[in-house]
Amino acid sequence: MSDRAPQQVERRLPTDEARDLLALVREIAQREIAPGAAEEEAAGHFPREVFTLLSGAGLLALPYESAFGGGDQPYEVYLQVLEELAAVRLTVGLGVSVHTLSCHALAHFGTPEQRSAHLPAMLGGGLLGAYCLSEPSSGSDAAALRTRAVRDGDGWVLTGTKAWITHGGIADFYTVLARTGAEGPKGITAFLVPGDAAGLSAAAPEKKMGMKGSPTAQLHFDGVRVPDARRIGEEGQGFTIALAALDSGRLGIAACAVGVAQAALDQAVAYATGRRQFGRPIADFQGLRFLLADMATRIEAGRALYLEAARLRDAGRPFAKQAAMAKLFCSDAAMQVTIDAVQVLGGYGYTADFPVERLMREAKVLQIVEGTNQIQRMVIARQVVGPESR
Template sequence: MADSTADGVERRLPTEEARELLSLVRDIARREIAPHAAEEEAAGRFPRALFALLSRSGLLGLPYAPEYGGGGQPYEVYLQVLEELAAARLTVGLGASVHTLSCHALAGFGTDEQRAAHLPAMLGGGLLGAYCLSEPSAGSDAAALRTRAVREAEGDWVIDGTKAWITHGGIADFCTVMARTGGSGARGITALLVPGDAPGLSAAPPERKMGMKGSPTAQLHFDGVRVSDDRRLGAEGQGFAIALDALDSGRLGIAACAVGLARAALDEAVGYARERRQFGRPIADFQGLRFLLADMATQVEAGRALYLEAARLRDEGRPFGRCAAMAKLFCTDAAMRVTTDAVQVLGGYGYTADFPVERYLREAKMLQIVEGTNQIQRVVIARHLVGPESR
């Protein structure tokens, strides 16, 4: 089933329901997100009320099971929803992706009792999640994390440590936390579901970032945070494997957001080129600029094709980790190229805050870093090709 986008490009969608869902998302993006994006990003305001609307509309639980309040949608559809949200405002698309990532451990590795107790509120009850893996001294080397959870005699876990670079840090209602419960290395890590208002949990002031100023990123401090064992997700020592499983899917979310951002930059550049006149005619008439726009459009379409290929592998239950790493790498690098070229198309105007492309450029840089830097993606891809590095 095909669906025409605003630029006339035909997209394949698996069902009529998916077509209607994407239409709903575009309507929300046009009416509720895009008109306020520039002002709210400049002011550093997070649109919490908008996320409540997305939750009520069923858009924060799309790839999860309907019996727990999810949308039951394949990743092929869910990722195209993220693209639409990110094209309107990256803070919203990325926030939806991070929230979905935060629900992954419970949905995939929790017990039936845990899912029934917590997942409906997380997926459609207006809650917002945070995913807590990175630390000040454990970024790319996530298996070296130091936040520790100690089990007391009565069975509760007590967590101490600091997590870093946490999207929604300080405003999340729940956190999926990877903590060390055993020895060093990956096998000593366990996943725990922590309420956002747990005593002893506090947030540092948000990071002062180059872009994405409306999306709070902060350190989280765990000072004797106590959670019961019924909030342990999966087996003890399984946390790192759970984290990696989540990140394969999360990378696809970042890839889709990158394509949405690049598409927004391309649309702005095309619109400007049609209106801006020099030497008595629109600058869109000049071959050098036309070729630049053609290259930008090709990057957008190639990126979408790659993330959808990875999504379809995932939906079929086939290995998709290598393709997910490729999609994250290619799509975010493409977003950086396309937003840079969009600034060039607008010339001096592109370097001012009067047009959104300078914001798009600042935001694109972040996408090359989060959820595994693009250098890490190359490591992952190479390991699939030639095996692990010699020690």
């Protein structure tokens, strides 16, 4: 069986250009990514050549301004591209989302001079980025980070450790949040750090249950010197910059989750219509039909939720609550859909010969990254009920 049965999803795209773009993405995904996805994931191979190809095709720059090498595409379109890529291989879809996240600070808070100097290469020059917020002792409590940046002449010296960094050790640049002032969120500043900076090193990649082709590693900053020209935004503005990026990044995770879920449903439908028991396809049995119907409903609901949040973002309206809802719902849906897909395939679903077990393992991380789903519930509750009383 192929890694993924053909997806039958009706897309509502705003322009002919967007429709052509998505057709190009599907062609690249099926020709360049799908054939070796299962084998490369099992071997832990990171497909850097795919990201180079995507960069050359302008697919690492879609939601940014064309003046700096971007694609001028709305988030509504960009997220559907992520969904298509993640459905074929989550390492690629999530990698594009992380790269986009790593460019956000400079694109939205950098000076015109900074954007002109760095963004063209970051967006279309074959470079790959990473985002450095989490630390060994600060995950959900991101404002408690300890990596410190100390002024030294006309620059800064960074010391500390970042953890759970996607593309850690292989990225060409890192957006790094470091403490420059007092404890708490107001003492944090953002920096753009080259991947080959002296004093920057990566630990061995983490051994994970899924997404084995995507390196996740700690980064050690041992007196890394960064000129003040690579400070993004004002001193103490870093936490605000980080949260703004995460609102958009959560939509990327939601889109990737829907892609994984759609891939699992496609596989389950293909198997159920081809597998015969008691003289007929198992898809004829009501128990399975209802299970597949519930899977499809979760996917459609998730897709509608992330697209509505994207439209709010594109219109310049507040979308933080909807982004948290989309990340929460879509990743929970992906987990349930992939579990159900394994059940549809029965014993075959539990083997590595079929892709649904890999999709199930990959879905789990989407409930954790970009803020756990428990954090998303806190964000949503604050928007609905108001802040907690102290």
